[in-house]
Amino acid sequence: MADLRVNFCGVELKNPITTASGTFGFGHEYGEFFDLSLLGGVGVKGLTPTERLGNPAPRIAETPAGILNCVGLQNPGIDRFIEEQIPFLRQYDTAIIANVSGNTVEEYEGMVEKISDADVDLIEMNISCPNVKCGGMAFGTRPDMVEEVVSAAKKKAKKPLIVKLSPNVTDITEIARAAEAAGADALSLINTLLGMRINIETRKPILSNIMGGLSGPAVFPVAVRMVYQVRKAVSVPILGMGGIRTGKDIVEMLLAGADAVAMGTVMFADPMAPVKALRELEDWMDAHGVKSVSELSGAVEV
Amino acid sequence: MxxxxxxxxxxxxxxxxxxxxxxxxxxxxxxxxxxxxxxxxxxxxxxxxxxxxxxxxxxxxxxxxxxxxxxxxxxxxxxxxxxxxxxxxxxxGHGFDTKALGDKPIFIGGGIGVPPMLACVKKAVGEGAQPRAVLGFRNKDAVILEDDFKAVCEAFVTTDDGSYARHGFVTDVLKEIVADTTGVAACGPKPMLKAIAAIADAAGLPCQVSMEERMGCGIGACLVCACALKAENGETRYGHVCKDGPVFDAKEVAW
Incomplete structure (x- = not known):
């Protein structure tokens, strides 16, 4: 039997499969379909300093092999997450990955400081949300701003700090290096790709926010490419995500350079996808004589 | 579950x-x-x-x-x-509460909003109520389930263009019989639901509406199917059609 355990910035995950922030709520809903303890970690809905209502509907448009969304970080705020959701998630034997956002450097500092004192295992700092006006992607697309916001947040972090990168940049390695130089303990990539659909009958954009983030199998090759490029550019661990559907996709993402992965949009098609992928990954590793996940990370032969 | x-x-x-x-x-x-x-x-x-x-x-x-x-x-x-x-x-999702509609409820469906009302009517009958149904369609070709409804309750059919049954909207029928009813439930296009909610409100009747929105996960995790609701402070908040709905109390909806 293959050893699926992964040590991700000092946190032991029982397997490399986590859930992508924004696709999993706080775990209650998918917890009706499978035992959350099967997961290596749970990435929760992006949190902000106070409650955010999000954007009006429509917030979703289907695309070939994907979806566009413009939810706009609807969440109850960090305090209610700490009070109401952490106790729920702690019933399960899985790592909690808290995802935090802010509008200003100060807000990011405050968020990271507050969540550090809460009972979570990893902090994922979102500097790449395409659906909010301030902050979000605005921070994640310029190396100087990445360095500023990450180094400020890192000073407040008492838990490993993962920085989530935007693919909507000319050179993701430049951003990855800036985050690493500023003290990021790990990187997660990719967030969604900015996209747009138009209703040709009404000539209006389908999404209320005009543009939205593309996710799902359509973006998988882009994610693999970016993880591969970032792996060569930095030495911190990588949480690879973007369009993963199956155990074989996980193997591919690991080979590209990921140390662990997150699954998201595929669960909208099949709530059991992470559990099925876990079995597939295990079977594939056994069939190929691969003893541990770390043997696969970055093992692509070029 | x-x-x-x-x-x-x-x-x-x-x-x-x-x-x-x-x-x-x-x-x-x-x-x-x-x-x-x-x-x-x-x-x-x-x-x-x-x-x-x-x-x-x-x-x-x-x-x-x-x-x-x-x-x-x-x-x-x-x-x-x-x-x-x-x-x-x-x-x-969260369905209709037929008992809260009293012993003379009206169930209204518009177009493809008609189907879910069939089980509602049957349930109300089973609970000892005397339900009536109002079914609205675009035209004669769009009429569905008329016999299914008429087998269990009194049902009024309307068509927008008058090509079948009564010419007009479900709201025309509702206005005529609203005085003799104890509650309203409806599913259909949003403008129809809004009009029904206003009539029910004016008559002081409970009203439940089934809303529709582009949906993702369907279980409440992805938060895309936002439905604008009235918050306690008078502002707008977003509920989700898949989990908080599809059925909402019409008074809660920010029309």
Whole structure:
């Protein structure tokens, strides 16, 4: 039997499969379909300093092999997450990955400081949300701003700090290096790709926010490419995500350079996808004589 | 509690232009279903998202849906044959509370909003109420389930163009009989629901409406199917059609 355990910035995950922030709520809903303890970690809905209502509907448009969304970080705020959701998630034997956002450097500092004192295992700092006006992607697309916001947040972090990168940049390695130089303990990539659909009958954009983030199998090759490029550019661990559907996709993402992965949009098609992928990954590793996940990370032969 | 069940199609029948009825074996889902809930059906390899379809009726482990072909997903669904398997999540969402509508409730459906009202009417009858149904359609070709309703209660049918039954809107009928009713439940296009909510409100009657929005996960995790609701402080907040709804108290909705 293959050893699926992964040590991700000092946190032991029982397997490399986590859930992508924004696709999993706080775990209650998918917890009706499978035992959350099967997961290596749970990435929760992006949190902000106070409650955010999000954007009006429509917030979703289907695309070939994907979806566009413009939810706009609807969440109850960090305090209610700490009070109401952490106790729920702690019933399960899985790592909690808290995802935090802010509008200003100060807000990011405050968020990271507050969540550090809460009972979570990893902090994922979102500097790449395409659906909010301030902050979000605005921070994640310029190396100087990445360095500023990450180094400020890192000073407040008492838990490993993962920085989530935007693919909507000319050179993701430049951003990855800036985050690493500023003290990021790990990187997660990719967030969604900015996209747009138009209703040709009404000539209006389908999404209320005009543009939205593309996710799902359509973006998988882009994610693999970016993880591969970032792996060569930095030495911190990588949480690879973007369009993963199956155990074989996980193997591919690991080979590209990921140390662990997150699954998201595929669960909208099949709530059991992470559990099925876990079995597939295990079977594939056994069939190929691969003893541990770390043997696969970055093992692509070029 | 939601379930994923592989359901065998017992029957797929064309009811009219682009309108289909599928009955499937879904014993586990049927056991938990309440009126006004929906199922989320995987519609072929090429369509990533499932399609949310309201539950029309269920009996003896068989669940019936009646739907309109609107795109690739529902086109795939309409092509199913007896014996085919469907990957179904359900029962999902928050349904109608028929008891809260009193002993003379009115159930109103507009177009493809008609199907979920059938189980409501049956439930109300079972609870000892005397329900009536008002069913509105675009035209004669769009009329569905008229006999199913008339078999269980008094039902009024309207068509927008007068090509069948009464010429006019469901709201015309509602205004005439609202004085003799104890509560209103409705499913259909948003302008229709808004008009119904206003009439019910003016008459001081409880009113429940089933809303629709573009949906993702169907279970409340992805937060895309936002429905604008009135917050306690008078501002707008967003509930989600898939989990908080599809049925909302009409007073809660920010029309």
């Amino acid at each position: 939601s379930i994923q069940e592989i359901c065998r199609v017992a029957d797929c029948t064309r009811l009219g232009e682009g309108l289909y009825s599928i009955t499937m074996h879904a014993p586990a889902i049927c056991e938990k279903t309440q009126v006004g809930q929906f199922v989320h059906i995987a519609c072929g390899e090429g369509n990533l998202l499932r399609r949310p379809i309201s539950i029309c009726d269920w009996q003896d482990g068989k669940l019936r849906i009646v739907f309109q072909v609107k795109g690739e997903g529902t086109k795939w669904l309409a092509a199913r044959k007896e014996g085919d398997e469907l990957d179904v999540l359900g029962p999902l």
